[in-house]
Structure formats: C-alpha cells, structure tokens
Amino acid sequence: MDVLALAASILLARPPMEAILSAAALKPFAKILQTLNKVGEDLYIQARVNKLVLSTVNASRSAFVLVTLQPAFFDSYSAKRNADDQGPIRCHVLLKPLLNIFRAKASTTTIESCRLSLPTAITSTATDQDRLIITLHCKHGITKTHKLHYAPTDPLTALYTKNACRNKWTISSKLSHDWVNCFWHRLEEITLGCGRDYMRLKSFSEDAQAEDPTSRSLQTELQVDTNDFDLFSVQHDVHLTISLKDFKTVLSFADAMNQPVSAYFDHAGSPIIFTITQPPDVFTADFVLASLRPPDEEDDDLGTSGGASMRTSQQAIPSQQYPTQQQQSHPTQEPDADDDDEVLPSSPQPQRRGIHAPSTGDVTHVSATPFRDEEEVIGPTPPRRAYE
Amino acid sequence: MAQDAFLSGRSTANASSHFKGKLDNVRSLVTILKAISFKEKANCVINRQGIQFIVEESKASQARTQIRESHFREFLFPRSRLGSPNGDDSGDIDSEICFCIELPTLLDCLTIFGGTSAIPYSLSTGGNDGGQRGHGGFFGASQIQDTQTGGLGKDRDRVAVRVICPLDGDHLSLMLEERGVVTECRLTTYNPEALTDLFSTFAEQRMVSKLIMKSDWLRDAFSELDGTSDTITLHISPDAPYFRLSASSLAGDAQMDYPKDTDVIESFHCLHPIENHYQHTLLQSCLKALSLSSKTSIRVNEAGFLSMQFMINVNEKDIEFVEYLISPIADWENE
Structure with a gap:
C-alpha cells in the first residue's frame, strides 16, 4: 500500500493545478479578486486544462x-x-481571506512572484488536503504561505449567450468611468435606455411609479452621445433597469484595467452582459446582471393581471416562512416553473427574470446545482416588493 | 516669547512642591501616548528619569513608554520630598509621583489645538526603507509635511506644553501654547492601579533570541494574518527558517518565513530553536505602536515571554521607545 502510494506520488508529483503569477500580473489579479468580492462572498474556481x-x-x-x-x-x-x-x-473558497492576502498595501510592491496550487490527497500531506495553497515569494527571500480551506463544488455558471443578443455597444473606459458619478450615492437602481441613436442613463426608483408626484424623489438623467461609442448597434428601444452598485463595479473594473467595456442585451427583463477583455487572450471578465422586469410585461407574461404583483411567490422558500404569500401566489407560479429550470437555480427574486438562457443559439455554459442547499440560498433574501 | 514668561510666571508660584516639565513640541508626547492607547487607563510615573506611562491588559501583557528627562526643554523635579523642604538628598533618590490617568482625556487635552498630525514622523520623512513604500499616500504626505516644517514655518505650528504636577499626584495640569494662545487643562487623577511587574520578571530569565526588523514588514505580516485566528505562533531558530510567524484561522493557515541577513532583519541572535504561542488579541494591541515605529526589536526569553520594542522617531532628532511585553500561552499542548 505504501509502495503504491509512493509510486503514485512520484507519478503525480506535480499538483493538479499550479499557476505562477509574476509581480506584474499581481495587480490585475488583486483587482479581479476585489471586483469579485464586491459582488459575491465565495470564489468558485475551475481549473481547466487550458484556462x-x-x-x-x-x-x-x-x-x-x-x-x-x-x-x-x-x-x-x-x-x-x-x-x-x-x-x-x-x-470554492471564501473571497475575504483570499483578498486579505493581496490587499496589504505593500504586498503588490514587495511580492516577486506568487504561486497558486491545488494539491490533491496523493501529492500532499494530510494537512494540505483540501487547501488552496498560495505561496508568495517576496523580496529579501521572505516566503509567505497561505493555505485556505476549500470545498469541492459543482461549478456555478449562468446561462447566457452574448452573440445571440440583438443589441450591443462598446465604449472606452475613459469615457464610461464617470457616468455614474452624478447619481445620488444611495440610489439603488438605474435605467439604461437605448435606442437606435440614443443612450440615456436614468435614475430609477419605485416611488417614481407611484401616482402621487410628491413622493417622487430626485430624478437624474444622463444622455450619452452615441458618437462616443466605439461600436453602437441597438435595433430597437430598450429600457433596462439594473442595480447601480453592480453597474458601478463593472465601470470601475473597466477603468482599473484600462480596457473598453462592451454590453450585450436584448430586452427588459432579460440579463445584460458586460464584457471586459484584455487582448490578446489574457483575460475576459463577463458580468451578467439581471434586469428588472417591467410591470406591464410581467402582466403579459403571466396572462393574469391582479396576481402579478403578488408573483413574488418565493417558490423555493419554505412555506412556513411565507405562508400567506405562498398561498396567494400559487396560481400564478406555474408559468414561471419552466423558466426556473433554466435560470440560476431557485432565483429568489422573481421580479427579475434572473440569468436566463435564450431558447436559441449556442449556450456557452450549462447550469448546475449550486453548492449550497436551497434554503441557505434563499433564506437571507428578503421578499422583493412588488409593484402595486 | 512673551507667552512663555506668562507660563513660567504662573508655575513658579509654588515651585518646591511641584514637578514641572516643558516640552517644545507636544507631538512627541502625543505620539507615544497614541502608541499605547489601547486601554482607557494608564499608570503614570514621574521621577528623575522622565515621565513613564504603563498600560496593562488582562495581566498578560503590558505596554510601557517614557519621555526621558533629556528630551524636555525644562525638567524640574523637586529635590525634596513633600514635608521635608530641606531634607537630605539621599532620601529623595527614589521619590516619584505615581498616579493613574485616563488616556483618551489626556490625549484630547494635548491635541486641543489639533495640528498634531497622525502621520508619524518616521513616515513623513519618507523613504526609511529605501523607497519601497514611497508611493501613493506616503509621498503626498511627505510633501505636505516638508512644506509645513520647512524654514520659518517650522516653529509656527508647534504646540509647546508645560506639565505641572504636585508631588502627591493629586491632579495634572497642562498648559498648551500655540502662537500665543494658551490653554490650561487640569485633569483629575486616580489612584495608581496595582500592576504586575512583568518587566522585571522578563529580565530575570535568560534571553534566548533577539532580532531587529523593519516595522513595516512586520506590520504587513500582521495585517495579512486572518483576524479570525486566535493565536499566533512565533518560531525562532538559529537555522532555517530562522524567523517564522504562523497562525491558523477558520479560513485556513498562514505562515511567513523571514530569513536572516537581509535588509528586513537587521540583526539576528538565537541560542536554540524556540516556538511559542501568543494570543492574537494581545498582539493586536501593539499594532498602533507598530505602525508608528520604524524598527522593532523582538526578544524572547527562556520562559517564552515576548518583548517587542518599537523605535518611534517622534521628531527631527528625538527617538522614543515603546515596549510591549506579552506573556505566552502556557500549557499550549493541553489547549
């Protein structure tokens, strides 16, 4: 047994995944981690043969x-x-401790190289199992080793196809980075209005939908000249409402990487995909943001009008938590059921259509079960207010 | 300065029974107090050597700092003890004023004019480590600092302080003066807290290892260690890996190795390998002092007690030391 294990360890002496980052690549790598940390808490890693x-x-x-x-x-x-x-x-690993390693102000200037590796049971000692090992080689021969626990998991992927989107635009990050600066800092959502020859950014609030004009808060609108775009191809009028915070994350990432940002989108309620790529073939970052489904379209989709507002449904939420809503919304759940198989599992915000696979076109990734169980995923999300 | 005469005029009223000290710049006092201000209360001891402050944390760690008599512009410790105005010299060699004081209040009083920038002097002069950190904020800060302290502006923003304290330590009077504006503060003192004499206990044991390293590297090491780790392990040995810091936390393990004979570790002495464990929270209390300092001397004795001495450049010429003493976790194996 021991001999066999030894033989195997010689054969597999190289860890299954090993990546070495140079000092120059550390800054973008740290920025990528920071950006990911602005969105989520866990980092899902897939070590593919070629990427x-x-x-x-x-x-x-x-x-x-x-x-x-x-x-x-x-x-x-x-x-x-x-x-x-x-x-x-x-x-998958937690992002926060990982980020902490690269956050220290001096670390990016004192690190000479960084090695990431994922050992397996055979190639490592018992204590190194299930660890992501980060070895930082610093100046003056200093070595820092961080071993972070990881959990094996199924990959987390969203279904989206950029090429199937009818509308797209590309703009230099120099022009886009200050788009959102003029908006109120506590604004939660923003509407991107695009047409054949215009692009507008408008603050969005649910109050604005209310009948009473006195309840409306500050409205801000920014018009962008379509000549500023490197590419602007919008077939029809689209008004997408997305989270301002996530939009900011996208723009500041593009600015930090000094690369143009491209957007791909179809219609309100379907996700918008922002892509930032460093050519030639260095990295690609895709941000898939769900957009708010407009209330009128929602009605059409469901074929019901009264029930639409209660369609918050929380299908996946344990019934003991929201018994009333569960009952009320029950009849309207059915149309969405098929949808849910395609979107990220158990999307808790039915107002958003979630990350949605187009029915045609080649799908780049397949959906998979999330690592966490459903209740944990759904639990912390408050039921979203519906339009009344 | 006319204001000076005013200050001294007031304080000479009953010279014999009061300690009087004058610092040209309050900044040095503020800096060292900030370095130990992890607790509310500090014991203050004034004797012929200077003013000393001691802070204790859960009887397991202590911080000590002092401004030596030579750093004062004026330092007048009454020659005789209270009640024996013309007593013999031998009697008052050991005499000292001892009281307990609230650190935040004291710091508030000393910074009443503001202006005592949070940037430690060592950093504001820039490039104390060969320019490795000479980027971003630090560069900007050093430029501002240079213009503030350059030429005639040098004395302009300086706040002088006069410390007056009766021999019984009943209260502490501070007179701060900036460009002719004088503020007088009178602070109530408390009875001194009974402290364990960790420092003399530390000195009793044989020193096993001693090393001096650059503070910013140590600070980076601490900031990279996960905050959720309970303990930090210090491994020092005469052979590789020489100096190793390690910690385990919920997220994983971290380990940092520093070889000797580099720019980071200036001197390294070790008799035999030692490994000791310390509470993270106790070590964290020294972070403020660490970030203010330019160099750190780390000593560990036979019993595993850890002494960290931080060298802080408080102004152009003066250097003050803040010393932390941290007891190890005894009986680690049984934890």
Whole structure:
C-alpha cells in the first residue's frame, strides 16, 4: 500500500493545478479578486486544462461574474483533470481571506512572484488536503504561505449567450468611468435606455411609479452621445433597469484595467452582459446582471393581471416562512416553473427574470446545482416588493 | 516669547512642591501616548528619569513608554520630598509621583489645538526603507509635511506644553501654547492601579533570541494574518527558517518565513530553536505602536515571554521607545 502510494506520488508529483503569477500580473489579479468580492462572498474556481475560471454570484443571484484567465495571464499555468477523471478541478473558497492576502498595501510592491496550487490527497500531506495553497515569494527571500480551506463544488455558471443578443455597444473606459458619478450615492437602481441613436442613463426608483408626484424623489438623467461609442448597434428601444452598485463595479473594473467595456442585451427583463477583455487572450471578465422586469410585461407574461404583483411567490422558500404569500401566489407560479429550470437555480427574486438562457443559439455554459442547499440560498433574501 | 514668561510666571508660584516639565513640541508626547492607547487607563510615573506611562491588559501583557528627562526643554523635579523642604538628598533618590490617568482625556487635552498630525514622523520623512513604500499616500504626505516644517514655518505650528504636577499626584495640569494662545487643562487623577511587574520578571530569565526588523514588514505580516485566528505562533531558530510567524484561522493557515541577513532583519541572535504561542488579541494591541515605529526589536526569553520594542522617531532628532511585553500561552499542548 505504501509502495503504491509512493509510486503514485512520484507519478503525480506535480499538483493538479499550479499557476505562477509574476509581480506584474499581481495587480490585475488583486483587482479581479476585489471586483469579485464586491459582488459575491465565495470564489468558485475551475481549473481547466487550458484556462483558470473564477466566478462568483451575489446573494440574491441577480449578478454573476465570470473571469477567465488564459495561460498568457500567468508566467506558467498547468492543470490536469481530476485523479478520478471527473473533469476539471472545481472548488470554492471564501473571497475575504483570499483578498486579505493581496490587499496589504505593500504586498503588490514587495511580492516577486506568487504561486497558486491545488494539491490533491496523493501529492500532499494530510494537512494540505483540501487547501488552496498560495505561496508568495517576496523580496529579501521572505516566503509567505497561505493555505485556505476549500470545498469541492459543482461549478456555478449562468446561462447566457452574448452573440445571440440583438443589441450591443462598446465604449472606452475613459469615457464610461464617470457616468455614474452624478447619481445620488444611495440610489439603488438605474435605467439604461437605448435606442437606435440614443443612450440615456436614468435614475430609477419605485416611488417614481407611484401616482402621487410628491413622493417622487430626485430624478437624474444622463444622455450619452452615441458618437462616443466605439461600436453602437441597438435595433430597437430598450429600457433596462439594473442595480447601480453592480453597474458601478463593472465601470470601475473597466477603468482599473484600462480596457473598453462592451454590453450585450436584448430586452427588459432579460440579463445584460458586460464584457471586459484584455487582448490578446489574457483575460475576459463577463458580468451578467439581471434586469428588472417591467410591470406591464410581467402582466403579459403571466396572462393574469391582479396576481402579478403578488408573483413574488418565493417558490423555493419554505412555506412556513411565507405562508400567506405562498398561498396567494400559487396560481400564478406555474408559468414561471419552466423558466426556473433554466435560470440560476431557485432565483429568489422573481421580479427579475434572473440569468436566463435564450431558447436559441449556442449556450456557452450549462447550469448546475449550486453548492449550497436551497434554503441557505434563499433564506437571507428578503421578499422583493412588488409593484402595486 | 512673551507667552512663555506668562507660563513660567504662573508655575513658579509654588515651585518646591511641584514637578514641572516643558516640552517644545507636544507631538512627541502625543505620539507615544497614541502608541499605547489601547486601554482607557494608564499608570503614570514621574521621577528623575522622565515621565513613564504603563498600560496593562488582562495581566498578560503590558505596554510601557517614557519621555526621558533629556528630551524636555525644562525638567524640574523637586529635590525634596513633600514635608521635608530641606531634607537630605539621599532620601529623595527614589521619590516619584505615581498616579493613574485616563488616556483618551489626556490625549484630547494635548491635541486641543489639533495640528498634531497622525502621520508619524518616521513616515513623513519618507523613504526609511529605501523607497519601497514611497508611493501613493506616503509621498503626498511627505510633501505636505516638508512644506509645513520647512524654514520659518517650522516653529509656527508647534504646540509647546508645560506639565505641572504636585508631588502627591493629586491632579495634572497642562498648559498648551500655540502662537500665543494658551490653554490650561487640569485633569483629575486616580489612584495608581496595582500592576504586575512583568518587566522585571522578563529580565530575570535568560534571553534566548533577539532580532531587529523593519516595522513595516512586520506590520504587513500582521495585517495579512486572518483576524479570525486566535493565536499566533512565533518560531525562532538559529537555522532555517530562522524567523517564522504562523497562525491558523477558520479560513485556513498562514505562515511567513523571514530569513536572516537581509535588509528586513537587521540583526539576528538565537541560542536554540524556540516556538511559542501568543494570543492574537494581545498582539493586536501593539499594532498602533507598530505602525508608528520604524524598527522593532523582538526578544524572547527562556520562559517564552515576548518583548517587542518599537523605535518611534517622534521628531527631527528625538527617538522614543515603546515596549510591549506579552506573556505566552502556557500549557499550549493541553489547549
């Protein structure tokens, strides 16, 4: 037994995943982690043979970020399939402690190289099992080793196809980075209004829908000249309402990376995808943000009018928590049931359609079961207020 | 300065029974007090050597700092004890004023004019480690500082302080003067707290290892350690890995190795390998002092007690030390 294990350890001496980052790549890497941390709490890692995929999703599952790091991003990158040939290595770690390692002000200036590795049971000692090992080689021969616990998990992916979107635009981050600065800092949502020849950013609040004009809060609108765009191709009028915080995250990431930001979208209620890419083939970051479904369309979809506002339904929420709503909304749940199979599992915000797969076109990723159980996912999300 | 005459005029009223000290710049006092202000109350001891402050945390760690007599512009400790005005010299060698004082209140009084910037002097002069940190905020800060202290502006923003205290330590009077504006503060004192004499206990045991390292590297190490870890382990040995800091937390383990003979570790002495465990919370209380300092001397004795001495450049020429003494977790194996 021991001999066998030894033989195996020699064969598999190389860890299943090993990536070495140079000092120059550390800053963008830290920025990527910071950006992911603004959206979610967990970092899902997929070590594929030809790329490292990092992703996260927010608690309400309305925003999903997927960063693909190509081998060119690293000094060296190698990954092999799982020992039992179950496909690429997949695991998740908490973002906060990971970020803490790279956050220290001096770390980006004193680190000479950084090695990330995921050992397996065979290649490592008992204490190193299920750890993401980060070795920082600093100046003056100082070595810092961090071993973070990880949990094996199924990959978390959203279903979206950028190419199937009818509308897209691309703009330099130099022009887009201050778009949101003029909006009230506590504003939660923003409406992107696009048409053939215009683009407007407008503050969105539920109060504005109310009949009583005195309850309306401050409205802000920003008009962007379509000539500013590198590419602007919008087929019809679209008004997408998305979270301002997530939108800010996208714009500040593009600004930090100094790369243009591209948007792909279809219609209100379907997700908008922002992409920031560093050519040639260094990394790609996709931000998939759910957009708010307009109230009128909601009615159409459901074929009911009165029940629509109560469609918060919380299908997946244990009935003891929201018994009343569960009952009331029951008849209107059915139309959404099919939808839910495609969206990220158990999207808790039925007002948003969630991250949704188009019926046609090639799907880049398949959906999978989330690592956490349903109750945990749903629990902390408050039921969303419906339009009355 | 006319105001000075005013100050001294007031304080000479009953010179014999009061301690009087004058600092040209209150900043040095503020800096060292900030370095130990992790607790509300501090014991203050005034004797012929200077003014000393001691703070204790759960009888397991202590911080001590002092401004030496030589750093004062004026330092007048009454030659005789209270009640024996013309007593013999031998009697008052050990005489000292001892009381307990609230640190936040004292700091509030001393910074009443503001202006005592939070930027420690060592950082504001910039480049104390070969420019490795010479970026961003620190550069900006150093430029501002240079213009403030340069030329004639040097004395302008300086706040002088006169400390007056009766021999029984009944109260503490502070007179602060900035550009002719004088503020007088009178602070109530408390009876001194009974402290364990950790410092002399520490000195009784043989020193096993001693090293001096750059403070900013140590600070980075502490900031990288996860806040959820309960204990921090210090491993010092004459051979590799020489100096190792490690901690485990909910998220995982961290370990940092520092080889000797580098720019980071200036001197390294170790008799035999030692490994001791310390409470993270106790170590955290020294973070303020650590971030103000430029160099740190780390000593560990046979019993595992850890002494960290922080060298703080309080102004252009003066250096003050803040010393922390932390007891190890005894009986680690049984934890």
